[in-house]
Amino acid sequence: MRLIFTGVLCLLTFNAQANVIQYFAGISYNNPADLFKVKNGILLIGGTGSYADLQFKGSALNFNTFQYDSGVNHSRTYIVWPYGRVAKRLNDKTVVAVDLTEPFNSNLDWGNDAFTRYAATQNYLTDVDLSPKISYAISKKLQIGGGINFNVLLKNEVNWAFPTGQSTYANLINRSSS
Numbered sequence: 001m002r003l004i005f006t007g008v009l010c011l012l013t014f015n016a017q018a019n020v021i022q023y024f025a026g027i028s029y030n031n032p033a034d035l036f037k038v039k040n041g042i043l044l045i046g047g048t049g050s051y052a053d054l055q056f057k058g059s060a061l062n063f064n065t066f067q068y069d070s071g072v073n074h075s076r077t078y079i080v081w082p083y084g085r086v087a088k089r090l091n092d093k094t095v096v097a098v099d100l101t102e103p104f105n106s107n108l109d110w111g112n113d114a115f116t117r118y119a120a121t122q123n124y125l126t127d128v129d130l131s132p133k134i135s136y137a138i139s140k141k142l143q144i145g146g147g148i149n150f151n152v153l154l155k156n157e158v159n160w161a162f163p164t165g166q167s168t169y170a171n172l173i174n175r176s177s178s
Contacts, residue, residue, distance in 0.1 A: 029103070033145030035097050046082070052079070054077065057071075061119075071114075095135040098132050112161070128151070130149075153176075
């Protein structure tokens with residue numbers, strides 16, 4: 001029964017679409033107790049790159065004609081997720097660290113003149129996570145850790161076109177941040 005349920009769930013996700021890419025590799029969302037492995041101190045800098053060819057196939061309302069335009073549109077996107085960590089062992093029981101990661105990033109450009117322009121022309125989102133952490137050894141085999149995440153939304157932009165006449169339009173820039 002469980003195998004059938006899992007198979008059905010997998011089939012339901014075949015048509016899933018994405019507008020934001022979430023990244024779980026690197027040091028995003030790791031266990032702070034794992035810092036206990038640090039011998040003296042570390043400086044860790046890295047990044048992961050990806051290419052996404054996201055496709056929208058369907059229809060979107062054209063606000064000039066009030067008819068639905070249909071077609072296929074692509075957002076071919078290159079993204080780099082940087083990360084870094086500074087950690088220092090204070091004594092034989094305590095390690096402190098600060099992580100700087102980018103767990104969410106969207107840099108999707110659908111095009112200003114595409115048929116989807118009244119729904120979206122660009123989606124931009126850059127979320128930066130600053131995480132101070134601490135690890136403490138209760139015994140040689142038991143360590144605990146904790147931390148707090150401070151998220152800063154550096155770039156949040158969902159742009160679309162707006163009709164300015166019967167056959168003309170202008171691209172609206174919708175910027176916000178935290």
